[in-house]
Each structure stands twice: as C-alpha cells, then as structure tokens.
Amino acid sequence: MTRWFTNEHPALRQFWHPVARVADLGGPGPHSIRLLGDDYVLVKLDSWSVLPAACPHRLAPLSAGKIVDGRLECAYHGWCFASSGTCVDIPAIDSGSTIPPSAHLEAAARVEEQYGLIWVALDEPLTPIPVNPEWDDDGFGLAVIPAQTWNASAAQMADNFLDVAHFPFTHLGTIGDPNDLVVGDYEVVRDGWSFSAEHHHSSKVLYDAQSGETDSFETFHRTMTFRCDAPHHVRLHIDYGDDGDLVLLFFHQPVDDEHTTMYSYALAENIADGRQQPEDHIAFQSEVGREDRELLEQLVMKGVPLDPGVETHTKADKITVELRRVLADIDKLSR
Numbered sequence: 001m002t003r004w005f006t007n008e009h010p011a012l013r014q015f016w017h018p019v020a021r022v023a024d025l026g027g028p029g030p031h032s033i034r035l036l037g038d039d040y041v042l043v044k045l046d047s048w049s050v051l052p053a054a055c056p057h058r059l060a061p062l063s064a065g066k067i068v069d070g071r072l073e074c075a076y077h078g079w080c081f082a083s084s085g086t087c088v089d090i091p092a093i094d095s096g097s098t099i100p101p102s103a104h105l106e107a108a109a110r111v112e113e114q115y116g117l118i119w120v121a122l123d124e125p126l127t128p129i130p131v132n133p134e135w136d137d138d139g140f141g142l143a144v145i146p147a148q149t150w151n152a153s154a155a156q157m158a159d160n161f162l163d164v165a166h167f168p169f170t171h172l173g174t175i176g177d178p179n180d181l182v183v184g185d186y187e188v189v190r191d192g193w194s195f196s197a198e199h200h201h202s203s204k205v206l207y208d209a210q211s212g213e214t215d216s217f218e219t220f221h222r223t224m225t226f227r228c229d230a231p232h233h234v235r236l237h238i239d240y241g242d243d244g245d246l247v248l249l250f251f252h253q254p255v256d257d258e259h260t261t262m263y264s265y266a267l268a269e270n271i272a273d274g275r276q277q278p279e280d281h282i283a284f285q286s287e288v289g290r291e292d293r294e295l296l297e298q299l300v301m302k303g304v305p306l307d308p309g310v311e312t313h314t315k316a317d318k319i320t321v322e323l324r325r326v327l328a329d330i331d332k333l334s335r
C-alpha cells in the first residue's frame, strides 16, 4: 500500500511550525490552535506556551479559561496551570492534599516568536527556525500577505512553490511566459535538512505580470533561487533586474490532514525605495497564490507519496524530487 506524507505525520512533531500571527491574536489568550491534527491552547503566561486543549479534570476547553496571576485558570473548576503545564492549584482540595500526577499537562517542547509569528515544536526540534537575513535588512520593505488556509497538505504546497515547470501553465495570467516551456538544466544542492537550487528562466516583467496582461507583454530573463527548509518551509529569492530583488517566504502550519495555513511575506527592495507599495505586492502575490490554490485543491490525495513509483519524474523535476527525499528522511525518523 502506498505511503503518503501528510500533515499528521508523527515525525513532524520534531520540527518548527508557525501556529499564529501575533498581530492577529490580539492579546495573551488563551487561544485555540490546531496542529498536526490535534487541538491545543496557546497562551502567554511568563512566556508563550502551547498546552493540550482539554483540561485533565473534566476535559473542559482551556481556551475558555483565563489568565490569573500569571497562570492559566480553567473556567470549570478553577484548576490552575503554569506555562510548563504543571498543575499548581486545585481549589476544591485543601492545600495539604497531593495534586495527582495526571493533573499536569504536557507542554510543547519549544515555543518562540519570529517573523511576527508564534512557532511551535511539539518535541525537541531537529532544525532551527528558517533564517532569512532580509527580514532585518533596511534595504528590503515588507508586505504581509494575509494568512490563508488551503485544502492541501503543507508538503504539496511546498512542492508547488518549488516547482519550476508550472509557470507557463498555472501562472499564464500573472508571471508565466508561454514561450518559455523548456526547463534548462539546474543543480540542486542539499545541505542537511535544507536544499536549494538556482534556476534561470523567462518571465513577464514585473509590471506586466502585476497587470495580468496576457496578450502583449514584455519578458525578461530572471534568476530565481529556491530554498526549502525542513519540513516544508520555502523561500524564493527573485532577481527582478532593474526592479530590484524580491524575497518570498512561505511558512506552513500543518493544521490537519485536510488543511494547511500559510503565512507568507514579500520582502522587496522596491518597497524600501518607494517604487512600490506593500499593497501592490499583496494584491499580486494573492493572485499568483490563487492560481496555485485553484489547482492544488483539486488534487484528491492531500499528501505527497513516499513511494517513488507512484509519480513520474523528469529531469525538470529535480528540485521537487529532492523535496521527496527530505520527506522520506523525515519519515524514517518515526520508523
């Protein structure tokens, strides 16, 4: 039977995933979140903490509770939890009584804030949160693309964002040059749990691509540098020539086997120098994303097959074949 790499793969516990945009949370919580098919509560006590969604007493949702004196208090009978998950108070028993060991919650191993997002590793992570130096570079201006939840797996979305052969077809209405079909030779370089590739191809010039022009448009040769950081975070560095460099970041939250929430950013030199507004990039990237989403959501299986015989690969697909190798390596962690 074919094995599939899906959003609920148990080995994903050992990697970092974004679970919320801090600006969207509106406060310390508690907030409900869903990751790898399970429900959790996200709350900021002494620091951000991710705990199981259900109180161990009568399984009330801890997201209905409140923060009292730096602890999370359950709304039902007032049990209180520290950010470590330790149950520190059960009001209905006198203070000399023992708190049962099963009253304590298992907190996520690591929670951090980076790129305006809350990142979670349920178990001790094997890799760091992806590094993107342009984030702190004044030469790049930021466009925050609103978070979106797609009916696809994170691995499928990474597969799509790394794909070098689909531009003239899926993206004919935006970036795709219909006269540039053949994918030239390129190398993929693996570096531990990451890999990258540089790809040269023809694309519509930025302003024609943004206008959605399909009849008359100018093209130019651009260089795209792809990087994928395990498990399935993608970075694209695009050299737009005179229009400056553009870095696109795609961070994926594997919500459950049917859904992935994508947190995406455009970092652009032409925002920093005032030639474009963040809104221009948000509108354009949202349209490019819509083209991908429309296709991806039609795939019946919400995963990437781990058996190489299920799909057919060509030399144009080297980069997405490497993704499958990384996914296979992640799969081995849990076997």
Ligand code: FES
Residues within 6 Å of the ligand: 055, 056, 057, 058, 059, 060, 074, 075, 076, 077, 078, 079
């Ligand atoms: S259900 Fe949470 S304290 Fe009882």
Ligand SMILES: [Fe+2]
Residues within 6 Å of the ligand: 160, 161, 166, 170, 171, 288, 292
């Ligand atoms: Fe695409």
